[in-house]
């Protein structure tokens with residue numbers, strides 16, 4: 001395992017190793033302690049697209065491990081990309097400063113392209129609508145922790161499946177498990193791409209697609225809510241057709257199982273009302289801490305620490 005570029009690249013054994021190691025880091029995070037496992041190592045965080053959680057959690061993970069961080073949150077505007085430097089040359093350069101690199105870019109395929117020029121491990125922090133392997137990992141970690149395993153669960157994925165790199169990533173990891181049912185709740189125009197639906201069916205999973213959240217919410221063990229991503233639409237007019245299409249409210253949550261969990265990768269806009277936050281089934285802020293633990297596990301794995 002040299003890089004983490006695509007969720008599909010991770011084997012079941014590698015995934016389970018990361019989950020177990022992430023679990024061992026949770027006490028460190030809960031006690032707000034630091035380690036010295038990565039002392040002397042440098043993480044570079046190169047973000048060509050906005051982020052709060054992914055960049056800060058990569059940085060927090062490296063700092064908690066005892067390493068250091070060099071970071072640019074505005075690569076497009078303030079790095080030599082602005083002067084026309086290629087991803088390949090940036091990779092050649094930054095990988096001579098840093099031991100490991102976390103990168104986000106709006107173009108699908110850009111992070112794997114960058115990795116070809118890097119002499120250090122590269123972790124994909126999201127490339128357009130293609131993939132978000134570490135968000136998928138932290139979501140799987142959250143499910144695995146909560147249910148004590150991943151089998152015989154019904155997963156309702158709600159919102160924009162067409163552009164959701166997060167749900168694509170989750171599905172790639174979940175294909176390793178047994179007895180899962182997927183319910184994709186989307187407007188017709190934002191349906192999950194056929195490659196993912198076909199992949200899940202080929203792996204023996206039941207897949208249902210509907211536009212009606214209320215009719216299926218009571219069936220779900222996991223309700224995975226997503227944002228309608230304005231930045232992926234060609235025009236504001238197109239986005240406004242779908243904005244607010246599924247809004248989680250306390251009334252809607254009252255129809256969900258008592259044992260269900262409500263997940264969201266965040267940021268949210270209007271798709272989960274703040275009144276839902278106090279529901280013990282809402283785990284989206286637990287996901288945030290889990291994101292640091294799983295990235296600590298990933299960094300140590302890729303650095304061979």
Ligand code: CP
Pocket residue numbers: 050051052053054055126135265266267
């Ligand atoms: N979940 C996630 O990727 O959040 P950010 O866009 O804030 O990094």
